[in-house]
Amino acid sequence: MSSSKRGSRDKPVHFTLAGGSVLMATLLLVGCQAAEPTAEVSSREMERAKSALQPLKEQLVDALTGALQEGDPESAIAICREKAPQIAAEMSVNGIRMGRTSHRLRNPENAPEPWVEPLLAAYLEDPENPQPRAVRLNDSTIGYVEPIYAMSFCLSCHGPSLEPTLEATIRSLYPEDRATGFRMNDVRGLFWVTLPSDAGSETGT
Numbered sequence: 556m557s558s559s560k561r562g563s564r565d566k567p568v569h570f571t572l573a574g575g576s577v578l579m580a581t582l583l584l585v586g587c588q589a590a591e592p593t594a595e596v597s598s599r600e601m602e603r604a605k606s607a608l609q610p611l612k613e614q615l616v617d618a619l620t621g622a623l624q625e626g627d628p629e630s631a632i633a634i635c636r637e638k639a640p641q642i643a644a645e646m647s648v649n650g651i652r653m654g655r656t657s658h659r660l661r662n663p664e665n666a667p668e669p670w671v672e673p674l675l676a677a678y679l680e681d682p683e684n685p686q687p688r689a690v691r692l693n694d695s696t697i698g699y700v701e702p703i704y705a706m707s708f709c710l711s712c713h714g715p716s717l718e719p720t721l722e723a724t725i726r727s728l729y730p731e732d733r734a735t736g737f738r739m740n741d742v743r744g745l746f747w748v749t750l751p752s753d754a755g756s757e758t759g760t
């Protein structure tokens with residue numbers, strides 16, 4: 556068969572999120588045909604990703620509610636600022652990495668990685684759909700995300716109007732803050748995790 560790489564401009568895989576991810580998925584499919592032509596993330600992989608993320612989610616909410624219940628928003632800020640990245644770093648072992656990101660960032664260091672951007676955009680377009688989403692990043696790694704919705708207690712630091720002292724502290728720590736003005740149930744951002752795919756972890760030894 557004569558090479559017709561350019562000829563096949565047919566349907567761009569099945570997740571039509573944005574040009575970037577479609578292109579990436581196409582490249583990946585072309586690249587790993589020798590191994591497995593599957594682009595779907597399996598339900599087993601979804602489960603592994605979900606449980607990898609679980610402790611970060613739980614510990615963060617526990618730590619935050621604890622600090623706020625003690626009426627100490629300043630130390631709650633420290634939790635978001637220090638504890639969240641610390642927990643994420645501790646959980647990022649065995650080829651797993653995770654974190655939080657948003658379309659309206661407080662800390663620019665939490666900017667979304669390129670593969671996350673179309674997934675984040677998809678939640679913003681369809682905020683009613685909280686289903687986790689996943690993509691294959693290469694033949695040994697998957698990326699998985701879950702949306703983060705604003706709850707009422709988040710609004711003391713991310714809502715439309717902040718208590719003045721708290722606002723001043725946040726503004727001095729984060730001069731480029733864009734993470735206020737959220738309302739209950741708004742998509743605040745997402746949790747992301749990358750981890751070895753089933754194929755990657757099985758052949759990894």
Ligand code: HEC
Pocket residue numbers: 619628629631632635636637639640655656657659660661662663665703704705706708709710711712713734743744745
């Ligand atoms: C006491 C203040 C405070 C409360 C309450 C709070 N946050 Fe934050 N949030 C912060 C700070 C400070 C950061 C920046 C953390 C950093 O430097 O990485 C942040 C960062 C984030 C980020 C990472 C993306 C970014 O903008 O940098 C997300 C997502 C987030 N918060 C969601 C929430 C949600 C959801 C809640 C409620 C469950 C919540 N926050 C409650 C202060 C708070």
